[in-house]
Amino acid sequence: MKKSKMGLRGLTLSVLASSLLAALPAWAVDPFTVRDIRVEGLQRVEPGTVFASLPFRIGDQYNDDKGSTAIRALFGLGLFSDVRLQVNGDVLVVILEERPTVADLTFSGIKEFDAEVLKKSLRDIGLTEGRPYDKALADRAEQELKRQYINRSLYAAQVVTTVTPAERNRVSLNFSVTEGDVAKIRDIRIVGNEVFSDSTLRSLFDLSTGGWLTWYTKSDRYSRAKLNADLESLRSYYLTRGYLEFRIDSTQVAIDPGKEDMTITINISEGNRYVVSSVELQGEYLGKEAEFKSLVALRAGEPYNAEDVSTTVKAFTDYFGAFGYAFAQVEATPEIDRVNNRVAFVLRAQPSRRVYVRRINVEGNDRTRDEVIRREFRQLESAWYDSDRIRLSRDRVDRLGFFTQVGVETQPVPGSPDQVDLTLSVVEKPTGNLSLGAGYSQAEKLSIIAGIKQENVFGSGNYLGLDVNTSKFNRQFVLSTTDPYYTADGISRTFDLYYRTTTPFTEQGGDYRLITPGISVRFGVPFTEQDTVFFGIGAEQTEIEPGTNIPAAYLKYATDFGFKSTSVPLTIGWSRDNRDSSLVPTTGRLQRVNGELGIAGDTRYVKLNYQVQQYIPLNKQYTLAFNAEAGWGKGVGGRPFPVFKNFFGGGLGSVRGFDQGTLGPRDITGSFIGGSRKLGLNAEFIAPFPGAGNDRTLRVFGFMDVGNVYGENDKIDFAEMRASVGVGLSWISPIGPLRFAYANPVRKFAGDRIQKFQFQIGTSF
Known part of the structure; x- marks a missing residue:
């Protein structure tokens, strides 16, 4: 921290001093009216940027609180490495030291990535050519580069940043990368399985321990997203075969000291296999209990199947929607008999209120005419809400092939509980x-x-x-x-x-x-x-x-x-x-x-x-x-x-x-x-x-x-x-x-x- 000698009413405040200003009366400055403000030390930053950040103007009353606020505001711009305020009589001098700017970013030793891909990832965190250099930002850049390599299973990658000063208060950054070898999955262990063999369960996974074709599939490279998808496949496999209380207790991913071999251990509890004993309907079914019962995919006497439960709930919800009940609630509650390994399901339904569609809005079609989209709609405005027609409308718009994304949102109309608006949002794609x-x-x-x-x-x-x-x-x-x-x-x-x-x-x-x-x-x-x-x-x-x-x-x-x-x-x-x-x-x-x-x-x-x-x-x-x-x-x-x-x-x-x-x-x-x-x-x-x-x-x-x-x-x-x-x-x-x-x-x-x-x-x- 730099201090200037106190003379007359002179005072220099650094950024650290600003946080102690109120506690150190010896540094205090008597309030005065600012006759002039001078800014020193600028090279590239416009003076207007500085004046716009100051909480006072010429003719205003200056005090210690305003000085502290000014220092914090100027540091908050991220453009300066040092900020000082000096008072000479009734003239306030703002002394600034600009941060160096990044002249260029270079990489050495990279083989796995294209340099432009890495530059884009650094640009996303705020480090790019022409921006002020910040040591903390450079450290973040190192971590971001390592993250990019970890996503490619290169856990041994090392990144060293070299900062080279250049003319006109600029610096050149070079990231030297030692990529190392790809970390590969050497073993996938499943602990706790008794009903199904390891080979059967591992065959469900996209991740694998490698083979002669993994140079093409890269399935032996660890990915958290792929592992999560595989765990869902494992969970679904058990839940669709009667194991209602199956759970994944923990997952450990271990890497050897050389960061080249990985072991995945999955601990599971299979639980008992349950058979559906009965299915009962409770609640309001619009007087159409027979029609709803025909939609039940669960069957008494058959093993519990989670897909049958979700299929039934969705079918009920869609069927309610076909009659205009857009907000119907359907809940499947299991009643488990652990003594006999049986489970009874109660399907409770509350259709709520019937609504109709007030307006259909179309968004995102910058090129395609509205009529091209609207003519595919089977749900009409001012008609009862019909989930089947809405889903069909969405599918028909999607099948046009003009859009990368097609979505439909249902929005209640404020003050009108029996009305909804539909918003169809699309993302155009090049069709040539x-x-x-x-x-x-x-x-x-x-x-x-x-x-x-x-x-x-x-x-x-x-x-x-x-x-x-x-x-x-x-x-x-x-x-x-x-x-x-x-x-x-x-x-x-x-x-x-x-x-x-x-x-x-x-x-x-x-x-x-x-x-x-x-x-x-x-x-x-x-x-x-x-x-x-x-x-x-x-x-x-x-x-x-x-x-x-x-x-x-x-x-x-x-x-x-x-x-x-x-x-x-x-x-x-x-x-x-x-x-x-x-x-x-x-x-x-x-x-x-x-x-x-x-x-x-x-x-x-x-x-x-x-x-x-x-x-x-x-x-x-x-x-x-x-x-x-x-x-x-x-x-x-x-x-x-x-x-x-x-x-x-x-x-x-x-x-x-x-x-x-x-x-x-x-x-x-x-x-x-x-x-x-x-x-x-x-x-x-x-x-x-x-x-x-x-x-x-x-x-x-x-x-x-x-x-x-x-x-x-x-x-x-x-x-x-x-x-x-x-x-x-x-x-x-x-x-x-x-x-x-x-x-x-x-x-x-x-x-x-x-x-x-x-x-x-x-x-x-």
Whole structure:
């Protein structure tokens, strides 16, 4: 602490003196009127910043209390390392020593992080270039950097801060990091389990003790968030199997002195297994006790299941909400009989008051128009509150795909106990997509795929897209636009303009092509919330362009009906998809039917295709998947089914183990020409990749495929079905879905082209 000599009325006060001012009368200054205020020591700080912090002005009365307040205020700015007040007569001199500012931040020895990531984390705590330097802040920065490394399981990381003075009262900070080795989980111990084995319980965890693939999954790196999630999985496992009083007593995470090996110990008490003895309803149920009883998931005589309890409470609450009771309270109270290991549940309900929705507000849609969101709502203003319709409204807005977050809040209206307001909040996301990619398969070799899409043009909710594909056998240019609300009732309209060139698979190869330009319009009519029917009409022309090794079937069709064929196809379809994911589904079903009818032009035909996929979760890790697809085509009006409309089979997406597109009829030249009928069945058992934990993006599967393609005059003979079994790998890679399959044909015939190993990028089931 610095002091100036007291002379006349001179006095210098430091920050420490300011806290003792009232207790040291020898330092006291008689009050006086301030004639002038001078500020000394400023380099970068504006004088106005100082004057704005002083509790007095020229002409004001100065006293010791105001001096102490001034010192505290100036220190509170965080800009000065020393503040002194000196009184010379009736002139007050404010002497300041500015803190040095941070000239730059540098890091050395970092490998795990990018420097910009670390700079951002330090910026969040207030340390960045251009800000005043503070030793306490630098210490916090060291701790923040260590925290960042601990989050990556680098517990041995050491951080040393070097402060180097620079010109103009600045300093350069360098954080020298010794990262050390990653701390890995060497053992996970579960203590107290008697009913279930250690291996069974550990299989529930995403954390693991490591394996040959943990370099990819990083599941052997400790994370508190992951451990908490695993503990919840453990708790749920017991509570859904009757162990009502199961508890986790403690969790210890120990690290060895070298900070490289970690041990997790989980102490549990299983308790006894309880069976539900009875379920009783008490309270007010709107005279609909029978309907509420049908919603009870708990069953007398079955083991206690916590999921059944929460499912029942939620079902009751939702059912009350469907009648306008937004604030219904439902409580499930267990009555435990520990002697007989039985538990009885009493479901008490209090519906409270019925309310209606006064107003629906929309927030956060900076780009998307209000009407685009409001037309998805099934809950109306001035109507009774309906939880089912509100939930459906939220889901419909979310399915638009325009927002990263969609939430609905219910807010009581002050002074009106029977009214609520709904606020739908959204967070916009970029809906434009410019893509440039490549795909590779053994059948089609390298293909370039480019596209530009805008799913929400000018915030109108309309779609506009352009796709280009340059694969060897299937090249296309497609321009599409969709208005999802062509009518106020939600009928969609889509225009397609396309140009496709196709070279069917042949054994000899060739340079002939099928060239198909066309245009179409189709409408989607929502018959229910889950079902949509599509119908449309188009016009297209298919040209068989002669070349080497053209199949005889194509040449004959061209000779009989011309090398160019015009068609006016009428299309109709239906779809329903309730899978939990389109990329890595584990539950749900997909169904779709597509029909095409050539009603005018040079072709007359009917073409139908039906596909159903079913996913059945066996548990958290294993899934059964089934796929069935049938296609049928027939010429009408005395004309044959157009050969260029044929179905093809074989390879990925059909019967694996057989070469792509080689199932079914051949013409007299031996070329594979496909057929007018197709049948395929696939079954897969999907499991995590060994060592990958529960990572859904990397899976292995065993499969069995059965199928074939038949000509228009062929009899569908199941004895001629080709079949294969095998194993495969599915990976959602950064460049798209990637699937490898090794198949062994178990039913094949002479002349079949076998290809046991197959792979493709950009395909699914």
